[in-house]
Amino acid sequence: MQINRRQILGGAAASAASLSFPALVQAKAASAHVVVVGGGFGGATAARYLRQFAPHIQVTLVEPAERFYTCPFSNLYLAGLRSWDSIGHDYDGLRKAGVNVVHARADNVLGDAKRVLLSNGQALSYDKLVLSPGIDMRWNALEGYDEAASQLAPHAWKAGAQTQLLKKQLQAMPDGGKFVMVIPANPFRCPPGPYERAAMVAHYFKQHKPKSKILLLDDKDAFSKQGLFMQGWKALYGDMIEWVKQADDGKVTHVDAKNLEVESSFGTKHKADVLNVIPPQKAGFIADRAGVTDASGWVPIKPENFESTRVKDVYVLGDATIAAPMPKSGFAANTQGKVAAAAIAAELTGQPLPAAAFANTCYSLIGTDYGISVAGVYRSTAGKLIEVPDSGGVSPMDGNAAFRKAEADYGAAWYKAISADIWGG
Numbered sequence: 051m052q053i054n055r056r057q058i059l060g061g062a063a064a065s066a067a068s069l070s071f072p073a074l075v076q077a078k079a080a081s082a083h084v085v086v087v088g089g090g091f092g093g094a095t096a097a098r099y100l101r102q103f104a105p106h107i108q109v110t111l112v113e114p115a116e117r118f119y120t121c122p123f124s125n126l127y128l129a130g131l132r133s134w135d136s137i138g139h140d141y142d143g144l145r146k147a148g149v150n151v152v153h154a155r156a157d158n159v160l161g162d163a164k165r166v167l168l169s170n171g172q173a174l175s176y177d178k179l180v181l182s183p184g185i186d187m188r189w190n191a192l193e194g195y196d197e198a199a200s201q202l203a204p205h206a207w208k209a210g211a212q213t214q215l216l217k218k219q220l221q222a223m224p225d226g227g228k229f230v231m232v233i234p235a236n237p238f239r240c241p242p243g244p245y246e247r248a249a250m251v252a253h254y255f256k257q258h259k260p261k262s263k264i265l266l267l268d269d270k271d272a273f274s275k276q277g278l279f280m281q282g283w284k285a286l287y288g289d290m291i292e293w294v295k296q297a298d299d300g301k302v303t304h305v306d307a308k309n310l311e312v313e314s315s316f317g318t319k320h321k322a323d324v325l326n327v328i329p330p331q332k333a334g335f336i337a338d339r340a341g342v343t344d345a346s347g348w349v350p351i352k353p354e355n356f357e358s359t360r361v362k363d364v365y366v367l368g369d370a371t372i373a374a375p376m377p378k379s380g381f382a383a384n385t386q387g388k389v390a391a392a393a394i395a396a397e398l399t400g401q402p403l404p405a406a407a408f409a410n411t412c413y414s415l416i417g418t419d420y421g422i423s424v425a426g427v428y429r430s431t432a433g434k435l436i437e438v439p440d441s442g443g444v445s446p447m448d449g450n451a452a453f454r455k456a457e458a459d460y461g462a463a464w465y466k467a468i469s470a471d472i473w474g475g
């Protein structure tokens with residue numbers, strides 16, 4: 051029998067279908083082992099959905115952290131609108147779904163031998179390997195900004211100790227202080243993220259330090275949902291937030307973390323009370339070790355299944371990939387994880403490759419009752435990822451207060467739903 055995409059994407063239908071596979075196919079799948087590296091948005095999704103689509107396949111998820119803290123809603127944590135605990139998720143739900151979870155780091159991939167070497171000394175053999183390692187920072191790509199500097203001027207672009215450090219610094223800042231954020235050129239993780247962060251820090255300042263200012267120094271001239279952000283900033287925070295585009299001297303070329311000072315390409319110096327530097331990025335290091343990155347530091351993939359174009363049987367998801375026009379978002383990584391899981395399940399059980407379709411919505415919160423969004427649907431056509439014409443778009447500029455409140459509520463519902471979908475809660 052053939053499984054169509056609808057069956058493969060519907061968990062119950064996929065489980066039922068798997069029961070009727072011929073014995074030979076079941077036996078082949080039963081001995082198959084898929085190793086997934088990275089228990090974030092892409093990897094944890096792929097691991098869970100592989101078990102759902104083909105319960106006979108053994109799935110091992112490799113992730114160092116016992117609790118994963120999400121970047122989504124970490125800006126709300128900075129604002130005081132979410133507790134730290136509420137953005138953390140453990141792996142019990144994945145274990146219950148039959149995924150073997152190993153808390154270790156993958157240190158190397160031996161592609162020819164099809165083995166992954168772990169920090170705990172284990173070596174895992176695989177039939178298929180999925181990598182969803184997220185991003186690493188390009189230390190020193192921005193002069194003066196290395197790992198030591200991030201302890202003084204945090205990036206807070208991976209949720210964890212960095213996010214908590216930035217929050218402590220904001221809390222310690224006197225009223226009337228200046229928060230400076232350095233924003234990189236594209237591509238980088240979460241295109242609307244810096245601008246949501248500006249709004250959430252402004253929300254916190256408005257409550258606790260209303261004389262303070264926010265300066266955004268940007269290495270580009272336009273950004274995601276720009277008109278909506280600027281409208282919302284003005285409406286809720288007046289002149290508190292100033293955005294400087296690249297053409298107006300926004301590009302930072304040097305960071306002096308000790309003195310909390312940055313210098314622009316025009317030679318202008320800015321002194322901060324709290325300095326948040328979001329540096330240029332690349333795919334997580336294991337992608338490089340697996341030999342799947344190109345000269346850009348990111349990973350080219352086949353859009354129909356997210357298999358690497360460079361190394362067979364290695365699939366790469368999420369922020370690490372070159373998947374434009376899809377953004378580097380958690381939602382995108384989640385749909386890519388489902389597409390790759392369906393493709394791997396189909397291949398390991400001798401079924402045809404299902405058609406690939408992807409979606410994304412990025413909600414951003416500007417104030418407690420003020421949300422905005424951008425959405426899109428994407429398809430793989432003739433070896434390319436394309437955005438389906440007229441499939442999405444951004445919130446209307448003339449949305450009224452009820453509309454903005456509804457989008458804030460949808461954003462909270464999205465977070466709850468995607469957390470349950472990936473980690474089980």
Ligand SMILES: Cc1cc2nc3c(=O)[nH]c(=O)nc-3n(C[C@H](O)[C@H](O)[C@H](O)COP(=O)(O)OP(=O)(O)OC[C@H]3O[C@@H](n4cnc5c(N)ncnc54)[C@H](O)[C@@H]3O)c2cc1C
Nearest residue numbers: 088090091092121122156183184240368369378379380381
């Ligand atoms: C401030 C901010 C706000 C954001 N808000 C949103 C939002 O509202 N909506 C949205 O959709 N997206 C949002 N994002 C983007 C989202 O966080 C990322 O796009 C998403 O996390 C990408 O998923 P991923 O699987 O590629 O990486 P991640 O989710 O980062 O997961 C990577 C995992 O791999 C693990 N790992 C790395 N290397 C190894 C290794 N060698 N061995 C084992 N494990 C390894 C890491 O520990 C990590 O757990 C936001 C990002 C930021 C910074």
